[in-house]
Amino acid sequence: MPSFKTVALLSAAAGLMVLASACAPTVSHSGYLAYDALPSKDIKVGDTKATVLDKLGDPSQTSAYKPTEWYYIDQTSQKMTYKQARVTARNVTVINFDPTGQTVEEVKTLYLADGRDLTPNQNKTPTRGRSLTALEQVLGTVGQQRIDNSSDTNPGNRRRRE
Numbered sequence: 130m131p132s133f134k135t136v137a138l139l140s141a142a143a144g145l146m147v148l149a150s151a152c153a154p155t156v157s158h159s160g161y162l163a164y165d166a167l168p169s170k171d172i173k174v175g176d177t178k179a180t181v182l183d184k185l186g187d188p189s190q191t192s193a194y195k196p197t198e199w200y201y202i203d204q205t206s207q208k209m210t211y212k213q214a215r216v217t218a219r220n221v222t223v224i225n226f227d228p229t230g231q232t233v234e235e236v237k238t239l240y241l242a243d244g245r246d247l248t249p250n251q252n253k254t255p256t257r258g259r260s261l262t263a264l265e266q267v268l269g270t271v272g273q274q275r276i277d278n279s280s281d282t283n284p285g286n287r288r289r290r291e
Contacts (some may be wrong), residue, residue: 157214160203161189162284168222169238170199176233188224197226216241 161168171184181199188199201222208214218241225235260267 154207154209158205158206162203163199165264167235168224169275172224172233172236174233174236178226178231181233197228197230199224199226219244
């Protein structure tokens with residue numbers, strides 16, 4: 130029969146393994162899922178559009194301004210328990226077709242390091258009217274006429290007012 134010391138050491142080791150596994154990041158993969166195909170290696174200059182569709186399937190995105198440019202995008206991110214997800218890898222394969230849109234003219238791959246961080250503009254879009262304070266919003270309806278909701282109770286039997 131094992132001694133108390135051995136049981137205590139084994140249970141402590143098991144507890145440490147459980148704690149260590151709780152700190153492991155959750156890895157998620159999104160975007161283009163290439164199981165057997167690698168877009169940057171399987172597509173060559175001169176391939177046809179049908180060949181690209183057969184090997185890779187539909188693109189993740191097409192260019193809004195140049196419909197002969199296709200993008201295959203995939204991204205891997207890690208998330209620790211209470212932290213925000215962090216992108217660890219991103220691959221964007223850009224396939225440019227010739228002006229007729231039938232044969233591949235260029236294939237290039239962009240990685241996470243090729244991306245840029247964009248900071249949104251903090252200016253707000255102006256809207257009509259004025260902004261109200263919290264007190265003005267609460268007291269703004271005091272003394273106002275209450276809207277009758279009788280037409281909401283049975284909307285199917287509305288009669289035309291003449």
